Amino acid sequence: MQQPHWTRRDLLKALGLGAVALSVPARAAGTSKRPNIILIMSDDMGFSDLGCYGGEIHTPSLDGLAASGLRFTQFYNTARCCPTRASLMTGLYPHQAGVGHMMEDRGFPAYRGDLNGNCVTIAEALRSVGYRAYMTGKWHVTRYTDKDGPKHNWPLQRGFERFYGTITGAGNFYDPATLCRDNTYVTPANDPEYKPATYYYTDAISDNACRYIREHHAQSPEKPFFLYMAFTAAHWPMHALEKDIAKYKGKYDQGYDPCRAERFERLKKLGLIREDWELSPQAGDWGNVEHKEWEVRCMEVYAAMIDAMDQGIGRVVAELKKQGTLDNTLIFFLQDNGGCAEGMGRAANVNAKWVDEFANPGPMGPDDLQPKSSPPMRTRDGRPVRGGPTTMPGPADTYIAYGRNWANVSNTPFREYKHWVHEGGISTPLICHWPAGIKSRGTLCHDPGHLIDIMATCVDVSGADYPTERQGQKVQPMEGMSLAAAFQGASPRERPIFWEHEGNRAIRQGEWKLVSKHPGGWELYDLDADRTEMHDLASKNSDKVQELKTLWEGWAERCGVQPWPLKKG
Numbered sequence: 257m258q259q260p261h262w263t264r265r266d267l268l269k270a271l272g273l274g275a276v277a278l279s280v281p282a283r284a285a286g287t288s289k290r291p292n293i294i295l296i297m298s299d300d301m302g303f304s305d306l307g308c309y310g311g312e313i314h315t316p317s318l319d320g321l322a323a324s325g326l327r328f329t330q331f332y333n334t335a336r337c338c339p340t341r342a343s344l345m346t347g348l349y350p351h352q353a354g355v356g357h358m359m360e361d362r363g364f365p366a367y368r369g370d371l372n373g374n375c376v377t378i379a380e381a382l383r384s385v386g387y388r389a390y391m392t393g394k395w396h397v398t399r400y401t402d403k404d405g406p407k408h409n410w411p412l413q414r415g416f417e418r419f420y421g422t423i424t425g426a427g428n429f430y431d432p433a434t435l436c437r438d439n440t441y442v443t444p445a446n447d448p449e450y451k452p453a454t455y456y457y458t459d460a461i462s463d464n465a466c467r468y469i470r471e472h473h474a475q476s477p478e479k480p481f482f483l484y485m486a487f488t489a490a491h492w493p494m495h496a497l498e499k500d501i502a503k504y505k506g507k508y509d510q511g512y513d514p515c516r517a518e519r520f521e522r523l524k525k526l527g528l529i530r531e532d533w534e535l536s537p538q539a540g541d542w543g544n545v546e547h548k549e550w551e552v553r554c555m556e557v558y559a560a561m562i563d564a565m566d567q568g569i570g571r572v573v574a575e576l577k578k579q580g581t582l583d584n585t586l587i588f589f590l591q592d593n594g595g596c597a598e599g600m601g602r603a604a605n606v607n608a609k610w611v612d613e614f615a616n617p618g619p620m621g622p623d624d625l626q627p628k629s630s631p632p633m634r635t636r637d638g639r640p641v642r643g644g645p646t647t648m649p650g651p652a653d654t655y656i657a658y659g660r661n662w663a664n665v666s667n668t669p670f671r672e673y674k675h676w677v678h679e680g681g682i683s684t685p686l687i688c689h690w691p692a693g694i695k696s697r698g699t700l701c702h703d704p705g706h707l708i709d710i711m712a713t714c715v716d717v718s719g720a721d722y723p724t725e726r727q728g729q730k731v732q733p734m735e736g737m738s739l740a741a742a743f744q745g746a747s748p749r750e751r752p753i754f755w756e757h758e759g760n761r762a763i764r765q766g767e768w769k770l771v772s773k774h775p776g777g778w779e780l781y782d783l784d785a786d787r788t789e790m791h792d793l794a795s796k797n798s799d800k801v802q803e804l805k806t807l808w809e810g811w812a813e814r815c816g817v818q819p820w821p822l823k824k825g
């Protein structure tokens with residue numbers, strides 16, 4: 257399926273008007289019932305990992321949703337776990353929700369590491385029209401993780417009726433820290449409600465989601481539901497089941513280059529990128545890799561983690577079919593940030609601290625909560641967790657990231673990684689599937705969109721009244737625009753989109769993007785001509801730099817963005 261060369265200018269011309277938001281009925285024509293909404297997000301994945309985004313990883317469930325749904329080619333997250341989740345849940349920029357950085361209280365209102373009182377979650381917003389809300393997976397929008405501490409920003413206090421997942425980020429997939437059912441911490445060993453033969457967090461997220469769907473249809477079939485599934489795949493550590501890893505044996509033996517080249521060609525063939533964009537520079541030199549077998553294994557496990565997630569999404573889709581509600585369920589899939597270049601567990605000497613110096617107190621009892629989300633730590637049966645290039649990743653007693661060079665493959669064809677706001681850090685697939693409400697199926701939408709648009713879309717298609725007040729406090733207005741126009745094949749209104757994370761800054765308006773990698777200066781790119789950000793036009797177009805810089809500064813001031821590194825607030 258070869259897509260025609262496209263530019264935003266061409267599309268606007270074709271529509272004959274420039275950009276006007278079309279009026280779209282709040283609910284799908286021909287259906288009186290409000291749609292169920294399932295929002296699925298994965299963790300630390302690159303733009304081209306999924307099959308339907310050019311990847312070689314086996315993702316038939318997501319590919320199937322893409323084939324009968326709509327794929328966005330220029331959708332954006334905020335480059336990091338916590339700010340993305342805060343923005344996604346509230347429809348605000350992360351700083352406006354109080355999560356400008358991660359989960360520490362940095363003193364400034366925009367950096368409290370905890371959702372503030374002036375925002376609502378999608379679950380809270382949809383309550384006005386009778387939705388029941390469920391969540392499985394990673395929450396990561398509150399700094400309060402103590403089991404006896406404040407829980408005002410845990411899922412059940414933020415609009416969800418049931419929750420199974422983790423309050424913090426990262427952790428061992430076989431024994432996640434802060435594992436929680438509703439408001440109570442549990443362990444894989446003592447949870448009476450989930451007893452699989454082998455505990456694996458990705459499966460647990462999918463299985464509990466299927467259960468909530470089943471129970472919803474049994475208990476309140478007349479009501480619509482909102483389900484938020486936040487997978488921790490494929491965030492480090494590289495943990496996957498052997499049956500899934502085995503499928504990728506041999507797939508990555510030739511190293512980074514062929515994999516990147518194949519993805520680049522498939523991206524073009526699928527129409528996801530333009531033929532004339534250049535491929536960003538290669539990060540790693542396979543010839544110089546010392547531990548090739550280990551490096552290959554890292555990517556095999558990464559692929560297996562995504563494969564397992566896709567299998568779980570397949571089970572969720574099957575459950576919806578069984579309940580007869582797939583047609584009027586709007587399913588979103590997206591990723592929270594780009595491929596991750598962090599070096600967790602990759603240094604040759606990590607085991608000196610993780611094993612040799614770690615006082616290992618033996619096995620844990622079934623009720624002992626896993627106290628650690630990263631090493632030094634032990635498995636539930638008392639083995640110290642290991643890393644480094646002599647440890648093959650995958651099992652519970654390993655803790656290793658796949659590293660910068662594979663992240664560069666994941667982010668093909670873009671530059672940079674998680675943390676940065678060049679296209680490799682902030683570009684995500686967005687798959688929307690809704691047979692009753694999406695006219696254009698199997699097609700691509702090239703309009704830029706951002707996480708903030710998900711709240712606006714949920715409010716729009718559900719007919720909800722976005723709250724102006726929550727617990728006596730004023731709620732900030734939504735920042736995003738509904739994607740419902742795009743569901744009908746129309747182009748949404750043009751608007752600027754902004755980023756700031758750890759001093760990395762960007763603004764996108766139309767084809768123009770002004771971006772800076774902290775502590776460097778501004779770079780300017782024409783993304784219609786050069787989305788891989790290879791040709792900096794800043795010195796040739798200082799008027800455009802000034803215009804966009806002024807817009808960015810106005811946004812930063814309005815949202816409480818502080819200079820990086822943060823001073824004490």
Ligand SMILES: [Ca+2]
Binds near residue numbers: 299491593
């Ligand atoms: Ca992440």
